[in-house]
Amino acid sequence: MSSDFWILLTAILMSASCGLLGCFLILRKMALIGDAISHAVLPGIAIAFLFSGGRDSVAMMIGATLLGLLSVFLIQWLRSSGVQSDASIGIIFTALFAVGVIIVSLNARNIDLDLDCVLFGEIAYVQWDTWTWNGTDMGPRSVWMLGFALMAVVILLMLFYKQFKLTAFDPALAAACGIPVMLFHYMLMGLVSMTSVASFESVGAILVVGMLIIPAATAYLWTDRLGMMLLYSVVAGIASSVLGYGAAYVWNASIGGSIVTTAGVLFVLTFLLSPRHGLLLRKWRQRRLAA
Amino acid sequence: MKSFTTTHSSDPMSAPQSVDNGKQPQNKLQQHHKLSTNIEDSPLQVQGLTVTYQHQPVVQQVSFSLAEGRLIGLLGPNGAGKSTLLKAILGLIPSLSGQVKVFGKPYESQRRRIGYVPQRESVDWDFPTDALDVVLMGTYGRLGLFRRPGKNERQTALHCLDQVGMADYAGRQISQLSGGQQQRVFLARALAQQADLYLMDEPFAGVDALTEKAIITLLEQMKQQGKTVLVVHHDLSTVQAYFDDVLLLNRQLIAGGAVEHTFTPELLQQTYGGKMAFLQGNDQQGILLAGK
Numbered sequence: 001m002s003s004d005f006w007i008l009l010t011a012i013l014m015s016a017s018c019g020l021l022g023c024f025l026i027l028r029k030m031a032l033i034g035d036a037i038s039h040a041v042l043p044g045i046a047i048a049f050l051f052s053g054g055r056d057s058v059a060m061m062i063g064a065t066l067l068g069l070l071s072v073f074l075i076q077w078l079r080s081s082g083v084q085s086d087a088s089i090g091i092i093f094t095a096l097f098a099v100g101v102i103i104v105s106l107n108a109r110n111i112d113l114d115l116d117c118v119l120f121g122e123i124a125y126v127q128w129d130t131w132t133w134n135g136t137d138m139g140p141r142s143v144w145m146l147g148f149a150l151m152a153v154v155i156l157l158m159l160f161y162k163q164f165k166l167t168a169f170d171p172a173l174a175a176a177c178g179i180p181v182m183l184f185h186y187m188l189m190g191l192v193s194m195t196s197v198a199s200f201e202s203v204g205a206i207l208v209v210g211m212l213i214i215p216a217a218t219a220y221l222w223t224d225r226l227g228m229m230l231l232y233s234v235v236a237g238i239a240s241s242v243l244g245y246g247a248a249y250v251w252n253a254s255i256g257g258s259i260v261t262t263a264g265v266l267f268v269l270t271f272l273l274s275p276r277h278g279l280l281l282r283k284w285r286q287r288r289l290a291a
Numbered sequence: 292m293k294s295f296t297t298t299h300s301s302d303p304m305s306a307p308q309s310v311d312n313g314k315q316p317q318n319k320l321q322q323h324h325k326l327s328t329n330i331e332d333s334p335l336q337v338q339g340l341t342v343t344y345q346h347q348p349v350v351q352q353v354s355f356s357l358a359e360g361r362l363i364g365l366l367g368p369n370g371a372g373k374s375t376l377l378k379a380i381l382g383l384i385p386s387l388s389g390q391v392k393v394f395g396k397p398y399e400s401q402r403r404r405i406g407y408v409p410q411r412e413s414v415d416w417d418f419p420t421d422a423l424d425v426v427l428m429g430t431y432g433r434l435g436l437f438r439r440p441g442k443n444e445r446q447t448a449l450h451c452l453d454q455v456g457m458a459d460y461a462g463r464q465i466s467q468l469s470g471g472q473q474q475r476v477f478l479a480r481a482l483a484q485q486a487d488l489y490l491m492d493e494p495f496a497g498v499d500a501l502t503e504k505a506i507i508t509l510l511e512q513m514k515q516q517g518k519t520v521l522v523v524h525h526d527l528s529t530v531q532a533y534f535d536d537v538l539l540l541n542r543q544l545i546a547g548g549a550v551e552h553t554f555t556p557e558l559l560q561q562t563y564g565g566k567m568a569f570l571q572g573n574d575q576q577g578i579l580l581a582g583k
Contacts, residue, residue, distance in 0.1 A: 027418060082345070162431050162439060170414045170428065173480075176381045176407040177432030178399075224464040226419050 003127040006140050008245055010126045010202045011259060013146035015211055015237025017153045017195040022216030023226070023233050024188055027168045032086065033072065034212040036093035037189065038196040038205050040071035042100025045197060050107060057131065057145050060197055068193025069186060071096055097205075123202040123255045145198040153191050157230075160184065165226060203256035210260035211237060218267045221274045236266055332395050334359050334488040334519040335380070340389030342372070342379045349375045353389070353544045357488075360517045362510055362533065364524040364550075367540035368563050373523045374410065376540065377490050381407055393488060403433055406486035408477050410493050416466050422476045423461040426451050429483030444483075451482040454512075456505055471502030478509060489513070489520040496525065507533055530554055 025034045044067030045060050052059040071092050078088035123142075131141040138144065157164060166174040167184045175181045192212070199208045219232035244259030251258075272279050333356040342350040350372040357363055365373050379386040382398060393401035406429075426448040427440045434440060440448075452458050455475040460468065468476065474494060481489055495503055510520055510533075521538075524530065530537060530550065537553050539545040539562040546558045 027415075029415075159437060162428075162434065165420075166428050166431055169418045169420065169425075170409065172378070172381075172383055172409045172413060173407055173428065174431075175383050176402070176405065177484075178402045179431070220419065224419050224421070229419050 003124070004245075006127045006143065007123050007255065008242065010123055010140065010142045010146060011241035011245060011255075012238050013143065013150050014195075014199045014202050014208075015215065015241045015259075016234045017146065017150045017191075018199065018208065018211040019215045019219070019233035019235075019237035020153050020157060020230055021188070021192050021195055022212040022214075023219065023230050024164060024168055025192070025212060026216045026220060027226075031213045032089050033075070033189070034192055035209045036071055036075065036089045037068040037192050038199075038208040038212070039093045040096035040100075041065075041068050041193055041197050041200075042097050042205060043067055043103055044100075045200065046100050046103035046107070050103070057141055061145065061148075061194060064197030064200075065190055065193040067096065068196065069190055072186065072189040122204075126202060142198070142202055146195075146202070149191075149195045149198040152194065156187065156191065160187075164188065203259065207256045207260045210263060211240075214260065214263040214267050215240060218263070218270045221270045221278075236263065240266055332359070333357055333392075334394055335521065336390075336392040336395075337380060338390040338392075340376070340379055340391065341387045342375055342384065343387050344375075348387075348542065350379060350386075350540075351543045353540070355538060355544060355547045357519055357521065358536070359519050360514055361519060361535040362514050363519070363521045363536045363538060364530050364534035365521055365538045365540060366524055366527070366530065366562065367545075371541045371562075373540055374492050377407075377492055377521075377523065381405070381490065403484075404487045406481040406484035406489040408481045408489065408491040408494055411470065411474055411477060411496065413492075416468075416473060418465065420465060421461065422457060422463050422465055422468065422472075422479075423448055423452065425465060425476050426479045426483050429480040432484060447485075448479070448483050451479040452476070454482060455479045455509060469499075471498040474498050474502060475505065478506060482509075482513075487518055489518060491520065491522045493523050493525065495522075495529075527559070 041064035044063035048059040048063030074092045075088045079085050126140045126142045131138045167181050171181050196208050215236035216233045218236045219229045222232045223229050240263035244262035248255040248258035336356040338354050340353045378384045391398045430444040457475050538547040541562050545562045546553050
């Protein structure tokens, strides 16, 4: 199968998971937590690498998810001990990320993990990094990991839609109703960690944040309904992937960079033109009122 | 007037249960601040509740029990711990010590009988949802783990919106509602919880006169249906008109009981300290101005 197909499929799967989770991060005002997690998973990946002695997807998934949850837990602990919320996030994610960088650099000879790849991703090579199971070539590993992450996200969001919604809108009422608010908090964080590690190789740690936040922020301006916001966020993410890949192809530029830049352009266009919240329309209305 | 005692003013740590219960049956109020005649089936019984924040006590040794089918005002100056008390009762924040029983059973087993109205500012009204959907959230508690709100729940939610006069706004994005309308939506959501005991955190805050009237009418109706409603309230000028009982809180419970016996200048002075002035009305009932 052509490499274009695999690259696009990888990007689309990644945008879909990030788009769905990003909506809840934005609505819970936790965009920065997504940033923190996507960086803090690095030591988890590196440690999994050391222990499994190779690119074992399952070990990486587990290691990174645990580290993601640990970082969320540490952030919350610092916060409740009186450290300011934004400072706690800054401390934990940079410190954990740096630990990851050290582990990777110390073991550069033993492990086949490229820092550049971790940071910026190399989606162009997904096709050649395949998963072999029982001696059979099962196709690109990234597609499997992202597919699994997306499946987990969709199933859990469908099963517990009302819980996720209520804990995002009114956690006090949710707790009063007996919904285990913290459980759903960590479930969401676990999903973000899983999606981050699965997206690592395609767009890299830095750009995952962009795909978590930008399409969701765009969708927020398009609609007043949570269900539609989730849908639009996925659509915006997929559109960014397809258009971004096209742009990268035409200009021979970084694919990950082009995808997130396209997401950024979509957001700016929406911000200016959206019928409800658009800047231009608001100005025009003000002018009409003044006249 | 002699009959009320304030348990904690002299010795804050004294155990409230050591008091002679039942000696003066005509008094609603005893040292336990017992607003209920029968503690066993009291809608809400709180015993020795203490909440600390960073090792500072915010609410200290609060004990009371409510009587069924009454409107109760929870009064006290800013920072007295009124919201904290509600949240601790609901288990939203951890309490250091104390016991909460709802209709004679531990709180956890009675969640569905309790409705909660948080402060309006506690949620983000830019959340992408409409009024009907917010009211529907009131039904989530009884839907269990996986069930989604269906036709029945939508019917209930619409009916509840109608009861607060907001039926025409069901499809309205919540950020496009006025403050008073948002508060009504919150009340409709509480109605949709179909509870027996309601805890409301400042439902009258920042609403216009019309909404205030609508809300108090609704509370009266709820009372007539036998529901018990505990309301955090700020406006002392309306206390006598609105409530049957009051609880006076300033970190400790200063007093609790029927409005006519408890809402008195002396006890209010104790609760609010030097922050208040009294204007004596014609009927010899104090009209009060609270220093904000």
